[in-house]
Amino acid sequence: MVNIVWMQAGACSGESMALLCADRPSLENLLQQYDLNLLWHPSLTADARFGQVLEAITSGRQKLDILCIEGSLMTGPDGSGQYDTWKGRAKIDIIRELAPLATHVVAMGTCAAFGGVHAAAPNPTDCTGLQFLKNQPGGLLGADWRARSGQPVINVAGCPAHPNTMTKVLAMLAEGEALQLDTLNRPAAFFASLVHQGCTRNEYHEYDIEDEVLGGRGCMFFSLGCRGPQTLAPCNTELWNGHSSKTRAGVPCFGCTSPDFPSSRDLFVTPKIGAVPKFLPLGVARAKYMAYKNLARAAAPERVINREMEP
Secondary structure (H helix, E strand, C coil), X not given: CEEEEEEECECCCHHHHHHCCCCCCCHHHXXXXXXXXXXXXXXXXXXXXXXXXXXXXXXXXCCEEEEXXXXXXXXXXXXXXXXXXXXXXXXXXXXXXXXXXXXXXXXXXXXXXXXXXXXXXXXXXXXXXXXXXXXXXXXXXXXXXXXXXXXXXXXXXXXXXXXXXXXXXXXXXXXXXCCCECCCCCECCCCCCECCCCCCCXXXXXXXXXXXXXXXXXXXXXXXXXXXXXXXXXXXXXXXXCCECCCCCCCCCCCCCCCCCCCCCCCCCCCEECCEXXXXXXXXXXXXXXXXXXXXXXXXXXXXXXXXXXX
């Protein structure tokens, strides 16, 4: 049996709510088929008290296989952690105590991974992620910290994290499968493709047919702030609720799996140097990109220019 504790720190409960929408596997199937035992979740366990679970683990009477943390780690004021407490005790101190006892520690969501929304400037509560603050290694536990498995904190990024990514990562850990991590400690299998890949607006991007206002069929990268060509996430390769994604629904990708989320700039505006986007798609050289886009627009079919559906 694989024991899980799910703790919430400075959170909006977004990951907990998303978890209920998972379907491959669903939360029910995850618990039943992979022999997972949810020792504690603030909303989903009714037959235990957190204090009892905490005492059983720290005393050595109960093993802890997976510790999931949801939400930013509030270290303020002055490193005391008193902005976020449980019965007067700073949650960051509880997490520091539990983390070394866990075989795996998983940051569920960008807030737990990198600080997220709560760590945005001016960061009044001194929030951080478990092992990163934005893109800088360190965080609450320190860059060199390792769980009992020998792995660092596993960052299942997203705001919220994709429900199926969360359950699949937990299933893989329960099965003892090795998780390869990228340079930001995200499971590489789920953060290897761009949001741009699989986007239904891809053709418009390739032919440089860009929307200037929301509500159209064109690409939203050049003018409306979409970060799909720069963001590694499964949103368009595994659709949310098996049905849609932000870009398919006509909303720009905000890059919520990235360590610098949320951006300090206007989310619906693409920053430019002159007429050229300041930040280009990953791996693309500026000069080649602009030459290609100019040629592509000239070759765009009438159907694409008129934003008509494919026949």
